Amino acid sequence: MGEYLNINQVAEELKVTLSTVYKLIDHPDPLKKLEPVNPESYRGEGGYRFRKEDVERIKPLYISKDLTTTQAAARIGRSKTFLQNLMRNGELSYYEAYFRGKNTFFIKEEDLLEYEQSKPSNVKSNTLYDKKTGAFLFQPYLNKENGRIARIMEMERISPMKIKAKMIDEGGKEISYEEAIATWKPLIQLERKETNSAYGYACFNFPIPTFLDSMIYTIIEQFYQHVGAANMRISKEEASLVVEVKKCVLKGISPLTYPDFIDKLKLYIRSGEIISEGEDTVINTCFSPITFYLQxxxxxxxxxxxxxxxxxxxxxxxxxxxxxxxxxxx
The missing domain is CATH 1.10.1220 (Arc Repressor Mutant)
Known part of the structure; x- marks a missing residue:
């Protein structure tokens, strides 16, 4: 007997909402339709069930192994317009495929890597996070021998495949990332987050922390974990840290559970809005589209x-x- 999935499992497999799965059940195109095995009896059986192989059949329409133009642009630290010009001029290979309800341009990972290596001066790589090592800016580390704490305070990408990072421990001692690997272990490791294509960022202007255990670093860690490095920007301006994040939900963080955390967010936000929703907190960018017609x-x-x-x-x-x-x- 084949494997069956319920509607929640299908949504998780396809990385879509439950409402999208319901639409797939009634999709007019047979190639995109997802038929349950129990269309007549689902009410008495606890909901719809679907064959695993049927879900796998339509998965390429919703999960891509290659990069969208938004993801590729974020990878090289450039705008979508810059990337589209590369595609238009034949400098970057791409293909078009049906994806999530519309025709979408894709760039293969190997083609983008080839471009990064051939035109390094055109690449403004995100130095907040290194996919190969898992290191990220301000990542906390614990010394396995003496219990001291350190953080990555500087990251520089010296090639598409290599970073140079500097750590500082609680006593102010500088440690190279290469030296630290043997005796230090990361206290936080990030899960991969998809690039958020929504426009705009909420902006926070924090004072540069004096101590490694500052609440400000805790806030930045939560941003990394909930938003993902691909949806953040961090820069230094004189005595402040400017942290920009895409619209996101901080799960399990509310004025009731973490009042000091929320107070700090409200104190240092410069653009955007902080909204409490039950046990969660929404960081809203407050951007909305406008349609305008011109000759x-x-x-x-x-x-x-x-x-x-x-x-x-x-x-x-x-x-x-x-x-x-x-x-x-x-």
Whole structure:
């Protein structure tokens, strides 16, 4: 007898919502339809059941082994517009396939790696996290011999496949990552998080912590674990740490369970919104789309002016809107 999955297991396998699974049951295209084995008796059997092989058949429509343009752009630290120009100019191989209800462009991992190696100056790799070693900026470590704590305080990508990292222990001693591997173990390791394609970031401006056990580092660790390094940006500005995160839900963190944590978030948020929802907390970017129609000639002019400044249309329009608000010429 074959293996059967319930509707929750199917949603987990396909990385989709339950409502999407219900839509697949009634999908008009036979190639994309997911038929339960008990369509008539599911109410008395505790819900729908599906053959494992049927789920595997449609899985390529929802789970891809290759990178979307959003994921590939994040990998090399560039905008989607930059990546699309590479594809258009024949500098980066790609293919098109039906994925999650629409035709989508994909880049193979090996093709992106080949580009990274051939054009390293064009790559602005995310140095918050290294997939190969699992190391991430501000990752805490424990010395197995003396119980001291240290953190990775600097990370630099010196090639597409190699990083250089520096740790500092609680006594202020600097330790290279290579030296630390033998006697230090990471206290936190990250699970892989998908790139969030939603626009915009919520921004926090934290003072640079004095101590390694600062609450600020704890907050950043929670961001890594709930949001993922691919959906974060961290930079230093004089005496502050600017941390930007995509919209996310901090599961199990609320004013009731972690009041000091939430107070710190509210104190240092600079853009975005913190919303309490039961036992969880939502970090909202407060961005929403607007549809605007222009004649083709005027659209072409905006595209040209944005390209001349090395901006996306979004960046160009934001710049002009900000200038307008300040009463400057636009």
């Amino acid at each position: 083709e000639s005027r659209k072409s002019l905006i595209l040209k002016q944005a390209a001349e400044k090395g901006m996306t249309i979004q960046e160009w329009l934001e710049d002009h809107f900000n200038n307008y608000e300040r009463g400057e010429d636009v």
